[in-house]
Structures are given as C-alpha cells and as structure tokens.
Amino acid sequence: MKTLLTVIFSLFAFTCSASGKTELMHADIDLSDNVSLKRGAEHYVTYCLGCHSAKHIRYLRIAEDFELNEDVVLKDIAPVGASIYDSMLSAMDKHDSKRWFGNVPPDLSLIARSRGSDWLYTYLKSFYRDNTKTHGTNNALFKDVGMPNVLWKLQGEQVPHYSDAENQIISSLSLARPGELSPSEFDTVVTDLVNFLDYVGEPAKLKRQQMGKYVLFFILILGFIGYLLKKEYWKDIH
Ligand code: HEC
The missing domain is CATH 1.20.5 (Single alpha-helices involved in coiled-coils or other helix-helix interfaces)
Incomplete structure (x- = not known):
C-alpha cells in the first residue's frame, strides 16, 4: 500500500514539474483587516481602475463595510470627481483598449471567485521582462497576457530563468532591477490588492x-x- 502511494505521489509530482506549470503562491489575506482592505481599495483605484471596472461595488458600500467616513472614502479612495453613490467604473474606452492591448480588460468584480485569491496573488507577482512583447513584459502564470506590468515601478523588473529554454519553461523569476519598494513591502501591496478583490467578489x-x-x-x-x-x-x- 505504502509503495503504491509513493508511486502515485511521485507520478503526480513528475507530471506537475513536467508540465512546467507555475505553482501558486499563497495569498495571506484577512477579510477582517479593514486597514488592509482600505489600502487595497486605494491601490485598486490608483493602479487598476484606469483599465478595469469593478461595477458591482459602490463607494458608499465601501464606506459602510470598512467602517469609514464617507468623506474619507471620497478623499482617499474614490477618483477625483466621483460621487459616493458611484460604482467603481473605469473610464477606459472598450475600443481603444482592444486596439492598445489586444483584449478588453475584464470587469474584476467577480475575478476572485473565478480565479481564486492565490491565483491573483501569483499573477500579480509573475510579470517579467520580455522584449519580444509590445509592452516589454510577459507573465509566467498567464502567458502572453495583454496587460502591461502596471506595478513595475513598485516591484522593479524581474527576469526569467528557464528549466527548459527550448520550450520556454520557466523555473523561477528573479529581481534584476529593484523597484521603489522592498520585496516584502511589495508583497504587502499585492496582498492588500488581493484582499480587496476577494472582498469585492463577495461583499x-x-x-x-x-x-x-x-x-x-x-x-x-x-x-x-x-x-x-x-x-x-x-x-x-x-
Ligand atoms: C493599462 C491597462 C490595465 C491596467 C492599468 C490593469 N490591467 Fe489588468 N488587464 C488588462 C488587460 C488588457 C487584460 C486582458 C489581458 C488578456 O486577456 O490578454 C487584463 C487582465 C487582467 C487579469 C486577468 C483576467 C482573466 O482573464 O482572468 C487580472 C486578474 C487583472 N488584469 C488584474 C489587474 C489588477 C489587479 C490591476 C491593478 C493592479 C490591473 N489589472 C491593471 C489591462 C490592464
């Protein structure tokens, strides 16, 4: 029985590594942490709302759920000119984005439910430099993604290391040029963003x-x- 189990496990391990799949990192999120949720909402508006709406959520709901004053939400989170009754809508024009990025950035209201928080966390940390692409970046988890690495200034630039260069199978990424934040500060930014997206998926x-x-x-x-x-x-x- 024991040998059988070992064989099954080693076969499983072999298929995992042979397919070159990126293993998901764990997102250490906490929905009861209102401070992290607020920071996540701020980052979302700064770095994501330019392209992605999250139309199921209103700023008023954020104020209620995160126990924040409406004025604080309008000042710290909502973009200039937004009303507390507005949904988180992006101003990006669908036709322009299709032309610029090849794909329309999807609404992210339900992304945490469809992809899961670990996937989102890993995705946001898996961009790397790829000069063959229009935006100069690629993603180890989502190959040839149309989204540019919007957090590169904070994170710095990652480069890939291949376990199988011929088939472009990436074994790891490493930081070639540091960003404005240290790796652990950057992890906090990504964790807060994923925490917020998880909240948005199911307030x-x-x-x-x-x-x-x-x-x-x-x-x-x-x-x-x-x-x-x-x-x-x-x-x-x-
Ligand atoms: C400059 C525009 C732009 C910005 C800013 C942007 N994205 Fe994207 N994003 C895209 C595009 C375009 C796609 C579609 C990519 C594709 O399908 O190839 C995408 C795809 C995604 C996906 C994958 C969706 C799927 O298909 O499962 C996620 C998750 C995502 N973005 C999250 C974010 C987050 C979080 C931020 C903010 C930190 C952000 N994006 C900022 C343009 C953008």
Missing part, C-alpha cells in the same frame, strides 16, 4: 463572518438556558 462574506460570531454567542446562551431549564424540570423527578 456579503465580510458581514457573514462578523455575523458568525454573534450566532455562535447566541447558540451558547441558548444552550446554557436550555441546560438550566433541564435542571429545573428534572429536579423533582430525580
């Missing part, structure tokens, strides 16, 4: 997690009352 999750605590508390109290009642009823019988 009710935040409420549900908070609600869960109250429900547990309620059940405990109810159980305690039940226990007292039971004691009371059975007192005369024993």
Whole structure:
C-alpha cells in the first residue's frame, strides 16, 4: 500500500514539474483587516481602475463595510470627481483598449471567485521582462497576457530563468532591477490588492463572518438556558 502511494505521489509530482506549470503562491489575506482592505481599495483605484471596472461595488458600500467616513472614502479612495453613490467604473474606452492591448480588460468584480485569491496573488507577482512583447513584459502564470506590468515601478523588473529554454519553461523569476519598494513591502501591496478583490467578489462574506460570531454567542446562551431549564424540570423527578 505504502509503495503504491509513493508511486502515485511521485507520478503526480513528475507530471506537475513536467508540465512546467507555475505553482501558486499563497495569498495571506484577512477579510477582517479593514486597514488592509482600505489600502487595497486605494491601490485598486490608483493602479487598476484606469483599465478595469469593478461595477458591482459602490463607494458608499465601501464606506459602510470598512467602517469609514464617507468623506474619507471620497478623499482617499474614490477618483477625483466621483460621487459616493458611484460604482467603481473605469473610464477606459472598450475600443481603444482592444486596439492598445489586444483584449478588453475584464470587469474584476467577480475575478476572485473565478480565479481564486492565490491565483491573483501569483499573477500579480509573475510579470517579467520580455522584449519580444509590445509592452516589454510577459507573465509566467498567464502567458502572453495583454496587460502591461502596471506595478513595475513598485516591484522593479524581474527576469526569467528557464528549466527548459527550448520550450520556454520557466523555473523561477528573479529581481534584476529593484523597484521603489522592498520585496516584502511589495508583497504587502499585492496582498492588500488581493484582499480587496476577494472582498469585492463577495461583499456579503465580510458581514457573514462578523455575523458568525454573534450566532455562535447566541447558540451558547441558548444552550446554557436550555441546560438550566433541564435542571429545573428534572429536579423533582430525580
Ligand atoms: C493599462 C491597462 C490595465 C491596467 C492599468 C490593469 N490591467 Fe489588468 N488587464 C488588462 C488587460 C488588457 C487584460 C486582458 C489581458 C488578456 O486577456 O490578454 C487584463 C487582465 C487582467 C487579469 C486577468 C483576467 C482573466 O482573464 O482572468 C487580472 C486578474 C487583472 N488584469 C488584474 C489587474 C489588477 C489587479 C490591476 C491593478 C493592479 C490591473 N489589472 C491593471 C489591462 C490592464
């Protein structure tokens, strides 16, 4: 049995490495961290909203959910001129973007649900220099992606190392030129962004997690009352 398992596992490991698939990194996100969520929303507006809408979310909802004053949301998060009732809409014209990037940048409201947070985290950290591409970059997780590396100033420039140069199979990326942030500061930026996208994918999750605590508390109290009642009823019988 043990040998069989070892064989199965090693076969699995072999197929993984042979296909040259990028392993996903873990996104250490925390939906209860309002400070991280707010930073993520700020980064989203600065670095992503130019091309990607997140039309399912309004600035007002952000204010309510992150427990922020509406003025703070308008000043720190929303783009200049936006109203608190606006959705997170991008001003990018669909036809222009198709011409510039070959593809229309999708709305990112549900991206965390379709791709998962680990995928998003790995994607944002997997851009590398590729002079054969129009934008000078490529992505190890999403080959030939039409999106430029919008965070390169913060991260710096990564270069690929190949395990199989002929078939362009990348084994790792390394930082060839440092950016404005240290690697760990950059990781925080990406984590905050993914945290925010995860929230946008299902804003009710935040409420549900908070609600869960109250429900547990309620059940405990109810159980305690039940226990007292039971004691009371059975007192005369024993
Ligand atoms: C300059 C325009 C531009 C900016 C700014 C931009 N993107 Fe993109 N993004 C694109 C385009 C174009 C695509 C479609 C790429 C394709 O399909 O080849 C894309 C694709 C994506 C995808 C993959 C969607 C899929 O197909 O699963 C994700 C995730 C994404 N972008 C996230 C982000 C995030 C997060 C930011 C901000 C940090 C950002 N993008 C900023 C243009 C942009």
